[in-house]
Amino acid sequence: MQDAKNREQWRPDDSGSGCDGSRPFAANASDMNHSTVGDQTGGSSKEAASHRNAGMNIRTRVEEMFPAVIGHRGAAGCAPENTLAGLRKAKELNCRWVELDVRLTADGQLILLHDERLERTTNGCGKAALLPLAAVRRFDAGHRFGDAFRGEHVPTLAEAIGVLGELGMGANIELKAARGRAGETGAAAVALLSQMWPPHLPPPLISSFIEEALSAARSCAPSIARGLLFRAVPRNWRLRAEKLGCSTIHADHRRLHPALVAEICEAGYPLLTYTVNDAARASMLFSWGVTSVFSDSPFIVCVATASTRQPTVAASSPAGAARQGAAP
Numbered sequence: 001m002q003d004a005k006n007r008e009q010w011r012p013d014d015s016g017s018g019c020d021g022s023r024p025f026a027a028n029a030s031d032m033n034h035s036t037v038g039d040q041t042g043g044s045s046k047e048a049a050s051h052r053n054a055g056m057n058i059r060t061r062v063e064e065m066f067p068a069v070i071g072h073r074g075a076a077g078c079a080p081e082n083t084l085a086g087l088r089k090a091k092e093l094n095c096r097w098v099e100l101d102v103r104l105t106a107d108g109q110l111i112l113l114h115d116e117r118l119e120r121t122t123n124g125c126g127k128a129a130l131l132p133l134a135a136v137r138r139f140d141a142g143h144r145f146g147d148a149f150r151g152e153h154v155p156t157l158a159e160a161i162g163v164l165g166e167l168g169m170g171a172n173i174e175l176k177a178a179r180g181r182a183g184e185t186g187a188a189a190v191a192l193l194s195q196m197w198p199p200h201l202p203p204p205l206i207s208s209f210i211e212e213a214l215s216a217a218r219s220c221a222p223s224i225a226r227g228l229l230f231r232a233v234p235r236n237w238r239l240r241a242e243k244l245g246c247s248t249i250h251a252d253h254r255r256l257h258p259a260l261v262a263e264i265c266e267a268g269y270p271l272l273t274y275t276v277n278d279a280a281r282a283s284m285l286f287s288w289g290v291t292s293v294f295s296d297s298p299f300i301v302c303v304a305t306a307s308t309r310q311p312t313v314a315a316s317s318p319a320g321a322a323r324q325g326a327a328p
């Protein structure tokens with residue numbers, strides 16, 4: 001296990017940019033996905049060294065890429081979740097990245113919606129997967145949060161991408177899927193991202209609890225980075241991540257402990273944890289080596305954590321370096 005002292009001390013830049021907390025990111029999607037598996041495939045030592053160098057370069061970029069705090073479902077504590085207003089609120093709160101949940105309507109359109117059903121967040125009812133987009137659009141997705149948001153609708157992923165481009169925010173797109181539609185969802189999401197993702201943004205990161213969705217995404221667009229989501233991280237987490245060519249691990253912070261965080265970091269995976277709305281808890285997670293926290297209230301978390309995040313991945317570890325440039 002790498003000694004924490006050997007890790008480069010992460011520091012926020014001097015701009016005091018609140019929730020941002022990371023340096024400018026200058027990579028693109030192809031950078032994220034260089035094939036750097038030399039160490040794992042038993043290639044020649046020269047090849048391995050060259051792959052490792054490329055991987056470390058990419059590793060550095062990934063470290064710069066993920067901010068300490070990522071707005072959860074936009075900024076779900078401050079504006080209606082998974083709405084365009086929520087994206088704008090996250091930007092106001094200095095988020096540089098947001099997490100969004102997407103799923104398919106009956107007619108195959110990708111919308112931002114966390115739950116399978118519409119009741120909790122809109123004035124509609126029923127399962128989104130059984131309704132066409134036109135029907136979902138008629139519902140109000142803002143008024144339950146507050147009158148100020150009345151009239152917000154359930155956005156399409158395409159609309160959200162447009163707003164992200166306008167705001168200059170990166171995103172982790174979490175794939176949700178109704179039973180039997182995981183593959184279709186993964187394929188549709190990466191098709192849209194490939195077509196529409198604004199080149200001036202950091203490359204998108206898709207993630208899911210549903211391995212079938214990630215697998216389909218990988219088949220259709222291997223160059224789009226993938227993150228594997230867990231509630232409790234299982235013992236075979238690494239095998240599962242490797243099988244899907246995932247670059248990041250995402251987990252419920254309540255099920256983490258320092259040894260597990262260290263194991264994931266030492267294996268070379270950035271670890272992103274949800275949902276952290278308490279500054280002291282975020283500080284503790286960063287001190288363990290967590291890369292980023294998803295927060296409904298990013299302003300609460302970022303104030304106390306801007307200076308506590310540690311570098312999370314052993315860049316000097318061959319596996320870590322290779323992983324950062326994980327082959328699709």
Ligand code: G3P
Nearest residue numbers: 099101114174250274294
């Ligand atoms: O992607 C992190 C987190 O959003 C996963 O859980 O249920 O909030 O989508 P959930």
Ligand code: MG
Nearest residue numbers: 099100101174
């Ligand atoms: Mg989510």
